Amino acid sequence: MKDFFKLLTALLLYGGxxxxxxxxxxxxxxxQRALFGLMVFMPSLPPGRFTLMIGSIEKYRGxxxxxxxxxxxxxxxxxxxxxxxxxxxxAMPRRKGLPPGTWVYAMWAMAGxxxxxxxxxxxxxxxAFSRFGKGTLIFVAAAMYLRxxxxxxxALTGLALSLVVQAWICMKMRYLEGYFQxxxxxxxxNPMSMWAYMxxxxxxxxxxxxxxxxxxxxxxxxxxxxxxxxxxxxxSRAALAAYAVGAAIVLGMGxxxxxxxxxxxxxxxxxxxxxxxxxxxxxxxxxxxKEVKESKEKNAExxxxxxxxxxxAMLHDYPLLGIGWNNYGIANSRPLGAxxxxxxxxxxxxxxxxILDEFYWANPLTESLYWLLLAENGWTGWGxxxxxxxxxxxxxxxxxxxxGRSLTGYVAxxxxxxxxxxxLHGTVERILTxxxxxxxWLMLAGMVSGMEMSRRAEDRRDRLQRA
Numbered sequence: 001m002k003d004f005f006k007l008l009t010a011l012l013l014y015g016g017x018x019x020x021x022x023x024x025x026x027x028x029x030x031x032q033r034a035l036f037g038l039m040v041f042m043p044s045l046p047p048g049r050f051t052l053m054i055g056s057i058e059k060y061r062g063x064x065x066x067x068x069x070x071x072x073x074x075x076x077x078x079x080x081x082x083x084x085x086x087x088x089x090x091a092m093p094r095r096k097g098l099p100p101g102t103w104v105y106a107m108w109a110m111a112g113x114x115x116x117x118x119x120x121x122x123x124x125x126x127x128a129f130s131r132f133g134k135g136t137l138i139f140v141a142a143a144m145y146l147r148x149x150x151x152x153x154x155a156l157t158g159l160a161l162s163l164v165v166q167a168w169i170c171m172k173m174r175y176l177e178g179y180f181q182x183x184x185x186x187x188x189x190n191p192m193s194m195w196a197y198m199x200x201x202x203x204x205x206x207x208x209x210x211x212x213x214x215x216x217x218x219x220x221x222x223x224x225x226x227x228x229x230x231x232x233x234x235x236s237r238a239a240l241a242a243y244a245v246g247a248a249i250v251l252g253m254g255x256x257x258x259x260x261x262x263x264x265x266x267x268x269x270x271x272x273x274x275x276x277x278x279x280x281x282x283x284x285x286x287x288x289x290k291e292v293k294e295s296k297e298k299n300a301e302x303x304x305x306x307x308x309x310x311x312x313a314m315l316h317d318y319p320l321l322g323i324g325w326n327n328y329g330i331a332n333s334r335p336l337g338a339x340x341x342x343x344x345x346x347x348x349x350x351x352x353x354x355i356l357d358e359f360y361w362a363n364p365l366t367e368s369l370y371w372l373l374l375a376e377n378g379w380t381g382w383g384x385x386x387x388x389x390x391x392x393x394x395x396x397x398x399x400x401x402x403x404g405r406s407l408t409g410y411v412a413x414x415x416x417x418x419x420x421x422x423x424l425h426g427t428v429e430r431i432l433t434x435x436x437x438x439x440x441w442l443m444l445a446g447m448v449s450g451m452e453m454s455r456r457a458e459d460r461r462d463r464l465q466r467a
Contacts, residue, residue: 003054003055006052006053006054006069007054009052009069010052010054010069013069013071013074014069014073014074014077017074017078018074018075018077018078018081019077019078019081021075021078021082022077022078022079022080022081022082022085023081023082023085024082025078025079025081025082026081026082026085026086027086027087029086029150032079032082032083032086032145032151033150033151033154034154035075035078035079035082036079036141036142036145036151036154036155036158037154037155037157037158038075038158039072039075039076039079039138039141039142039158039443040155040158040159040162040440040443041158041159041161041162042071042072042439043072043162043195043436043437043439043440044162044163044165044166044184044185044195044436045185046185047185047186047187047436050070050071050072051068051069051070051071051435052068052069053065053066053067053068053069054066054067054068054069055067055123055127059362060124060329061329061362061365062124062128062326062327062328062329062365063127063128063131063132063325063326063433064127064128064130064131064326064435065127066127067126067127067130068127068130068131068435070134070435070439072138072439073134073135073137073138075141076137076138076140076141076142077137077141079141079144079145080137080140080141080144083141083144083145083147084144089147092147092148092457093454093457093458093460093461094457095147095453095454095456095457096456096457096460097453098140099139099140099143099144099446099449099450099452099453100391100395100449100452100453101139101388101391101392101395101445101449102136102139102140102143102449104384104387104388104391105135105136105139105388106133106136107384108132108381108384108385108387108388109129109132109133109135109136111321111377111380111381111384112125112128112129112132112325112376112377112381113125113126113129113133113325114321114380115321115322115323115324115325115327115376115377115378115381116129116324116325117321118318118321118322118323118324119323119324119325119327120323120324120327120330120331120336120337121324121327121330122324124324124325124326124327124330125324125325125326125327127326128325128326129325131435131438132438135438135439135442138439138442138443138446139442139443139445139446139449140446141446142442142443142444142445142446142447142449142450143446143447143449143450143453144450145446145450146446146447146450146451146454147450147454149211149407149408152407152408152411152447153216153407155447156202156203156206156212156216156220156411157216157219159199159202159203159223160203160216160219160220160222160223161219161223162199162223163196163199163200163203163223163224163226163227163230164219164222164223164226166184166185166192166196166226166230167225167226167227167229167230169184169185170182170184170192170229170230170233170234171229171233173233174233180235181234181235182230182233182234182235183234184230184234186436187434187436189234189235189236190234190236190239190429190431191431191434191436191437192230192234193230193231193234193236193239193240194239194242194422194425194429194431194437195436195437195440196227196230196231196234196239196243197227197231197239197242197243197246197418197421198418198419198421198422198440198441198444199223199227199418199440200223200224200227200228200231200243200246200247201246201247201250201414201415201417201418201421202411202414202415202418202444203220203223203224203227203414204220204224204246204247204250204251204414205250205253205254205410205411205413205414205415205417206220206407206410206411206414207220207221207224207266208250208251208253208254208262208263208266208410209405209406209407209410209411210258210260210262211406211407212407221266221269224247227243228243231243238425238428238429239425242421242422242425245421246417246418246421249417250413250414250417251263251266251267253410253413254266254410255267257404257405257409257410258405303347303364304366304367304368304428306343306344306347307332307344307364307365307366307367307368307371308366308368308371309343310332310340310343310344310366310375311328311366311368311371311372311374311375312371312374313339313340313343314328314331314332314340314374314375314376315374315375315378315379318378319378319379320378320379320380321377321378321380321381322373322374322375322376322377322378322380322381323375323376324376325376325377325381326376327376328365328366328372328375328376329362329365331375332344332363332365333360333361333362333363334357334360334361335357335361337363341360341363344360344363345360365430366430367428367429367430368426368427368428368429368430369426369427369429369430369431369432369433370382370426370427372430372433373385389419389423392419392445392448392449393416393419393420393423395445395448395449395451395452396412396413396415396416396419396448396451397412397416398451398452398455399412399448399451399452399455400412400413400416402451402455403451403455408451411447412448412451415444415445415447415448416448418444419441419444419445419448422441
């Protein structure tokens with residue numbers, strides 16, 4: 001009965017509230033900006049505040065444990081309708097077609113759905129398709145929304161505020177509540193730290209642009225510092241490296257594009273801030289590094305390569321479509337997945353552990369996003385996912401080169417850096433499969449797709465004027 005009411009709520013939200021909200025927002029551009037600012041802020045909210053789960057399997061640890069309903073998706077539908085119905089500004093060139101990358105993402109989702117034919121539990125594959133397929137709405141909404149500089153500033157405000165708020169939450173959890181590895185309002189510290197460094201690249205790039213002044217400048221600077229604090233308190237070594245490398249690359253772009261007083265001042269402030277933040281939270285980082293060192297001394301081989309070998313075995317058996325989307329969690333564990341569980345059992349046996357069946361009924365999942373895709377979606381899904389990643393990077397690079405020293409060009413570069421590091425990070429973390437990070441990623445990717453749409457529209461207008 002509870003699921004029935006959840007389903008009814010979902011139908012009302014997607015089919016009733018979203019279209020009504022879209023119609024209300026259509027003539028009100030400022031309200032559209034406020035809504036998208038809220039959307040980019042929402043991934044930082046506590047888990048469960050903007051989602052509900054239908055048919056939840058509480059103990060399952062895959063991509064999703066049910067059919068997920070998200071308010072971000074509801075708002076995405078409303079925003080798509082609002083933008084489509086908005087009066088067109090005659091000074092702006094008309095944009096045509098779907099945002100670049102839409103069909104590639106949709107094809108990847110369909111390829112994942114085709115794995116249902118191999119799935120050990122078809123319902124789990126449909127759950128994954130429901131979550132990732134609806135992600136298309138978020139991507140399209142972000143691309144359609146971003147049309148001018150004011151739209152971009154509203155998005156930057158939402159991103160910056162989310163980092164500042166999250167930093168306060170992390171400080172509270174660390175110094176008032178006594179937690180060690182801080183996860184903020186996220187399910188785990190790794191998703192929080194990845195979200196933080198990706199957002200940091202974007203707001204820092206914006207802060208370097210001379211068009212950003214006043215409150216937005218100070219907010220972006222505060223957000224960049226807040227992101228560093230979040231990453232340090234998460235005690236994630238990879239995220240700390242990503243944050244430092246991302247900041248260095250963005251700062252390097254600032255020097256190449258237009259060295260000046262602001263760039264020099266931010267360079268000095270960045271170094272001073274890094275020293276202060278490191279002193280502030282170095283105790284946590286040192287404790288974590290000590291734990292990692294002790295773990296390496298105890299175990300000759302890390303668990304991650306062992307789990308990747310499970311994926312390789314699944315790919316060997318199901319090379320085209322994979323073992324089934326969202327099915328890795330049952331295929332790598334007993335009782336159904338005894339064949340693939342044996343990979344982990346052999347590793348445990350080599351370390352002197354007793355092998356009892358009941359210990360292997362809920363084996364851990366691989367941490368690598370790409371090995372997980374290969375295992376569950378085969379070469380087809382993996383290839384299409386990589387194609388979508390390449391498309392988003394291409395859109396970001398085109399926007400950066402086209403818009404140059406403008407705010408749009410700087411933000412495009414920040415997103416390019418964020419996406420590049422995130423995709424590399426995916427080799428050791430499957431963070432992009434989680435709801436909040438998935439939504440955040442698709443909004444950033446959608447923004448650069450929208451920039452590419454505008455660039456194409458401007459090129460068409462220029463060609464017509466020359467003709």
